[in-house]
Amino acid sequence: MRPFNWAAAYFAAVAMIATANAQTATQVAATGDGSDQALIDHGKMTYAEKCSHCHGPGMMNAGTITPDLRRFPDDKTRFFTTVKNGKNGRMPPWGDLLDDDQIGALWAYVSSQRKP
Amino acid sequence: MKGIALAAGLAMVLAPIGARAQTADQLVKGATDTSNVLNYGMGYNLQRFSPLTQINKETVKNLVPVWNYSLADDRSEESQPIIYQGVIYVSSNSATMAVDVKTGKQIWKTKVEYPPETPRIVCCGIINRGVAILDGKLFRTTLDANVIALDAKTGKELWREKAADIKEGYSMTMAPLVADGVVLTGVSGAEFGTRDFIDGWDPATGKHLWRTYTVPNPDEPGGDTWKGDTWKFGGGSTWITGSYDPELNTVYWGVGNPGPFNAAGRPGDNLYTCSVLALDAKTGKIKWHYQFSPNNPFDYDAVAEMVLADIKIDGKPTKVLMDANRNGFFYVLDRTNGKLLAANPYVKVNWASSIDMKTGRPVETDVAKDAREGKKVVVYPSILGGKNWEPMSYDPQTGLAYANTLAFGGHYKTEPATYKAGEWYVGMDLTDLWDWGTGPRGHLKAIDPLTGKAKWEVPSDIPRFSGVLSTAGGVVFSGQLTGEFEAFDANDGKKLWQFQTGSGIEGQPVTWEQDGIQYVAVTSGYGGVYSLFSGDERLAQIPTGGSLWLFAVKKPQKVAHE
Numbered sequence: 191m192r193p194f195n196w197a198a199a200y201f202a203a204v205a206m207i208a209t210a211n212a213q214t215a216t217q218v219a220a221t222g223d224g225s226d227q228a229l230i231d232h233g234k235m236t237y238a239e240k241c242s243h244c245h246g247p248g249m250m251n252a253g254t255i256t257p258d259l260r261r262f263p264d265d266k267t268r269f270f271t272t273v274k275n276g277k278n279g280r281m282p283p284w285g286d287l288l289d290d291d292q293i294g295a296l297w298a299y300v301s302s303q304r305k306p
Numbered sequence: 307m308k309g310i311a312l313a314a315g316l317a318m319v320l321a322p323i324g325a326r327a328q329t330a331d332q333l334v335k336g337a338t339d340t341s342n343v344l345n346y347g348m349g350y351n352l353q354r355f356s357p358l359t360q361i362n363k364e365t366v367k368n369l370v371p372v373w374n375y376s377l378a379d380d381r382s383e384e385s386q387p388i389i390y391q392g393v394i395y396v397s398s399n400s401a402t403m404a405v406d407v408k409t410g411k412q413i414w415k416t417k418v419e420y421p422p423e424t425p426r427i428v429c430c431g432i433i434n435r436g437v438a439i440l441d442g443k444l445f446r447t448t449l450d451a452n453v454i455a456l457d458a459k460t461g462k463e464l465w466r467e468k469a470a471d472i473k474e475g476y477s478m479t480m481a482p483l484v485a486d487g488v489v490l491t492g493v494s495g496a497e498f499g500t501r502d503f504i505d506g507w508d509p510a511t512g513k514h515l516w517r518t519y520t521v522p523n524p525d526e527p528g529g530d531t532w533k534g535d536t537w538k539f540g541g542g543s544t545w546i547t548g549s550y551d552p553e554l555n556t557v558y559w560g561v562g563n564p565g566p567f568n569a570a571g572r573p574g575d576n577l578y579t580c581s582v583l584a585l586d587a588k589t590g591k592i593k594w595h596y597q598f599s600p601n602n603p604f605d606y607d608a609v610a611e612m613v614l615a616d617i618k619i620d621g622k623p624t625k626v627l628m629d630a631n632r633n634g635f636f637y638v639l640d641r642t643n644g645k646l647l648a649a650n651p652y653v654k655v656n657w658a659s660s661i662d663m664k665t666g667r668p669v670e671t672d673v674a675k676d677a678r679e680g681k682k683v684v685v686y687p688s689i690l691g692g693k694n695w696e697p698m699s700y701d702p703q704t705g706l707a708y709a710n711t712l713a714f715g716g717h718y719k720t721e722p723a724t725y726k727a728g729e730w731y732v733g734m735d736l737t738d739l740w741d742w743g744t745g746p747r748g749h750l751k752a753i754d755p756l757t758g759k760a761k762w763e764v765p766s767d768i769p770r771f772s773g774v775l776s777t778a779g780g781v782v783f784s785g786q787l788t789g790e791f792e793a794f795d796a797n798d799g800k801k802l803w804q805f806q807t808g809s810g811i812e813g814q815p816v817t818w819e820q821d822g823i824q825y826v827a828v829t830s831g832y833g834g835v836y837s838l839f840s841g842d843e844r845l846a847q848i849p850t851g852g853s854l855w856l857f858a859v860k861k862p863q864k865v866a867h868e
Contacts, residue, residue, distance in 0.1 A: 238736040239729070243429050243497075243838065247739050250841025254850055255382075255833040282425045287729070 226298070233299030236292050240284065249303050256280075260305040269297050328390050328439055333484060334552045343389040343816045346436055346481045347697065348775075350550040351614035354699035355776050356817045360824035361859055362779030366793045366802045370860045372825070373410030377403070377852035383831030384695075386436040386481060386773070386814035387854065388444075394827060395458065396854055397434045399449050399479075402456055407820055410856065414461035420450035420472075427475045427728055429497040430835040435547070436481035436814070438489065440509050445489050447478035453491050453507055465512030469493065475500045475728045478545075485550040485557050486587035488515060492544025496565045496579075496607070499539035499731035504548075504559055504583075506590050516590035520544060520561045520578050528577035528595075536572040539725050541565030542579040546609040546695055551625070554642060556593060557585040558614070558627055562607040566723035567689070568733025569678050575600040580608045582629065584644060594644040599633045600667060603677050604657060604718060605689040605732075606633040611697045617705065619647060619756070628755050630698055630709050632691025633668070635661055636758040650758030652751065653692035653711050657685050680720050684741045688716030689734075694771065694835060697814060698753075701776040704796055706752040706761055708782045710770040713748055715741035740840065750774070750784050752799060762799035768844055771836050773814030775826070785811025787832055788848055791855065809851045810837065826857045 237249070244256045251258045262269065273293050276283035288296070332339065337349025340358050348354045361369065377383060379398040388395045393413060394405045404413040418434075425432055428449060437444040437456075443464060444456045451470040456463055469491060470476035475498025483490040489507040496502060506515040520542035522528040532540060541564045548559035564572060564579035580599035583592055599606045613628045619638075627641040634655035638648040649661035657677075658668035677683045690712055698709035716739055723733030748769025751760040772785035781802065782794045787810035793803040810832025817826045831852030837845055 234737065240426075242736050243730070244425065246841045247839060248737050248841065250843070252837065252841075252843050252845035252848070254846060254848055255837055276422050279422060280425075282423050284426070286423075287426075 229295050229298040230302045233295035233297070236288070236296055237299055240288070241296070249300070259300050260303050262300055262304070264301070264304070266297055269293075269300065328441065330440060330484070330487060333440065340819050342391065343387065343818050344439060346386055346438065346483065346547040347549065347611060348816055350485070350552065352549045352611045352697065353613055353615065353702070354697060354774060355701050357778045358817055358819055358824045359777070359779040360819070361777060361781060361817070361826065363781060363795055363802060365859045366779070366781050368860045369793065369803055369805070369826070369857050371805065372856040372858050374856075375405050375410050375412070375854040377401070377829070377831065377854060379831065379852040380833070380850040381432040381831070381852065382812050382833035382837070383829035383852040384431070384433045384435050384812050384814065384834060385829055387816055387827045387829070388437050388439050389816070389818050389827070390439055390458070392820055394854070395437050395439065395444055396829065397437055397446055398852055399432045399434050402437060402444065402446055402461065404458070404461060405854065407825065407856070416456060416461035416463065418448050420448055424450045424472050424477065427472055427495070427498050428477045428479075429494070431833060431838060433479050433834065435479055438482040438484045440484045443509060445482045445484065445509065447480055447482065447491055449477050449479065451476045451478045451493060453478070453482065453489070453505070453512070455509070455512060467507060467512045467514060469505055470495075473728050475731075480545045481547045483547050483550065483557065484509060486555060488587050490548065490557065490587065492546070492559065492609075494543050494545040496541030496543040496562045497730060497732055498728060499541075499565050499725045500543070501538055501540055502543040502562065504544050504585070504590060506587070518583075518585065518590035518592065520583070522577065531575040531577045533573055539565050539731065540572070540576060540579065543607070544609060546611060548585075549612045549614050549627070550587065551614055551641065554625070555587070556641070557587045558612040558641065559583050559585060560609040560612055560629070562609045563605045564602060566731050566733035567603055567605050568720040568723050569601050569603040570680065570720060571723065571733075573601070576602075580606055580633070582608060582612055582627065582639070584641070596639055596644045596646065596666060598629070598631050598635070598637065602633070603674070603720070604633070604685055606631065606691060608632065610693065610695050613698065613700045613707070614641060615700055615702060617755070628700065628707060630693045630707065630711070630753065632687065632693065633658070634687045634692040635668075636707075636753060636755060638755050648756045652709075652753050652758040652760070653713065654686045654715070655692070656715070677718050677720070682717065682719040684715050685718045686715035687712060688714055688740060689718070690716075690835065690839070696771050696812070697773045699774040699776040699782065700755075701782075701796060703778060704752070705754070706796070707755050708750065708752055708774045708776055708784075708796070710772060710774060710784060711749050711751050712769050713746060714743055717741055750782075750794065750799070752796070764794060764799045764801070768842060769836060771834055772811045775815040775817060777817060783815045783826060783828070785813065785815070785828060785830075787811070787837065787845060789830065791815075791828055791830070805857070807855055808849070808853065810845070810848050823858050827854060829854050
């Protein structure tokens with residue numbers, strides 16, 4: 191018999207953690223006002239997984255290769271549209287992977303890092 | 307550039323009449339063919355050394371641009387030009403191009419298209435590293451994991467084969483290798499939970515000949531180095547072109563990191579991640595392997611170039627393979643059997659104290675132990691390694707390997723990793739990655755392969771991510787992310803010349819001679835792994851914008867007026 195149980199247990203455990211995180215985030219997104227630290231933290235986590243390999247870890251970015259999101263205008267509609275549909279054949283579309291709650295959390299994180 | 311044009315006209319060298327299809331035999335002789343650049347690495351040995359001497363320590367100060375060709379692309383330009391009979395073949399993520407050396411004019415350009423979702427699963431830069439050539443055909447990979455063949459005369463697509471699916475996290479950026487009549491390609495994707503491989507294709511038809519997985523299944527040799535189903539997401543990407551020894555008829559190919567980075571879930575050595583494979587090109591069969599970093603948590607991907615040379619060890623001529631590994635050790639192996647001959651640190655290393663010469667395994671420190679147990683550690687080298695992908699050059703005249711190395715460490719802390727097809731799967735905290743220190747972040751080093759010690763080093767505040775080229779003229783070429791293309795004295799590292807190319811250099815310089823003139827070509831255009839991941843705001847005034855530069859030595863003025 192192949193040593194299978196251990197791995198199954200591992201993936202199950204990780205899946206549980208991930209599910210728990212997603213639930214928390216959804217709850218926060220439903221009630222939060224965008225300044226909620228939990229929402230920002232969830233956005234930060236989603237950013238690290240989905241966005242940081244182009245926009246820079248912790249949103250640190252020289253701003254010439256991909257936009258410096260700390261300077262993204264205070265325009266939530268534009269942010270949602272760009273994340274969902276992509277832009278200029280460079281920014282890939284994420285509408286099939288990220289739901290409104292996740293994009294909302296990303297927006298909270300981006301807004302929290304805005305430079306004047 | 308009047309002087310150059312006139313000198314070219316006066317040259318007594320006659321161009322071959324009519325373009326001949328380029329042959330497999332020419333590929334074998336690529337390292338000594340000074341009139342073309344036919345191989346990735348300027349020879350199957352990947353030495354990136356040219357016997358040419360027209361550009362030398364005296365004349366290099368007179369190096370001037372001949373022309374500049376726009377790649378009309380604003381991603382990182384990491385393509386190594388291939389040159390055959392006066393035509394440069396260069397690639398970007400978005401096109402393949404043929405350019406006339408004499409005029410700098412485009413002969414043809416063929417666009418590459420891929421689904422807009424593709425960049426989601428490309429970890430470290432939207433790039434392409436170049437084409438391979440054989441028998442009137444060019445071979446390249448595409449970001450969405452297709453392998454294509456183009457007619458070298460017209461750019462017309464001759465065949466296209468899908469190697470893998472972006473939905474599963476696979477992408478392709480590497481330049482193919484043509485060896486023993488087979489087109490070999492590798493894939494990227496180990497950051498997305500893929501199980502990776504090397505493919506062999508028929509150059510004439512694109513027929514798939516073989517696939518060798520770099521992560522074995524439980525029934526294959528090495529399968530017992532993975533627990534449970536972890537092999538299915540085990541990574542082991544193959545995103546840099548292998549080297550080839552035609553006499554031994556063996557291909558040497560580096561294998562990338564295991565997935566996820568977090569090693570807690572995948573106990574075991576995790577073969578063949580962080581290893582080099584010796585392969586039979588015709589069948590893909592593994593002849594031997596050597597693993598640099600077993601069960602590695604730190605992304606010490608071993609894909610970077612496996613340079614082949616024949617050197618004397620204890621007075622005995624030895625066929626070796628050299629690797630400045632991302633794990634911080636410089637390895638020399640006997641390439642006939644994979645036996646370890648030397649392994650010494652060439653940058654600061656704290657995850658292992660040494661390499662056990664008997665077993666070939668690293669002697670790990672508490673840093674590696676703590677990292678595996680989930681503690682936050684400061685590790686040297688960082689996940690970008692002691693040297694990243696940018697290829698070094700080996701100069702057989704000085705016996706030194708010239709490499710752009712990295713001088714910073716990283717903060718490392720694991721997190722749980724959840725596999726979802728086509729999504730990031732690393733299992734580490736990506737919010738606080740670097741331990742920069744206060745000194746320069748990189749050096750161009752002239753490394754003694756057998757000791758790892760540098761004969762000289764040239765620091766750089768922002769590290770260099772350019773390929774390196776050395777020549778019998780005693781000159782070493784490299785480039786800066788801030789745009790300067792540079793020449794150094796091979797013996798002492800003294801800077802002899804530089805030229806601002808307009809964007810950062812992450813390209814691979816090459817040199818050849820045509821009609822009596824020695825040329826150097828390099829791409830400019832930044833946007834690769836350091837610029838994306840470092841958050842180095844000192845690069846804020848460096849524009850993107852890809853182009854190909856050609857340089858030659860300006861003749862004395864009197865020649866121009868003859």
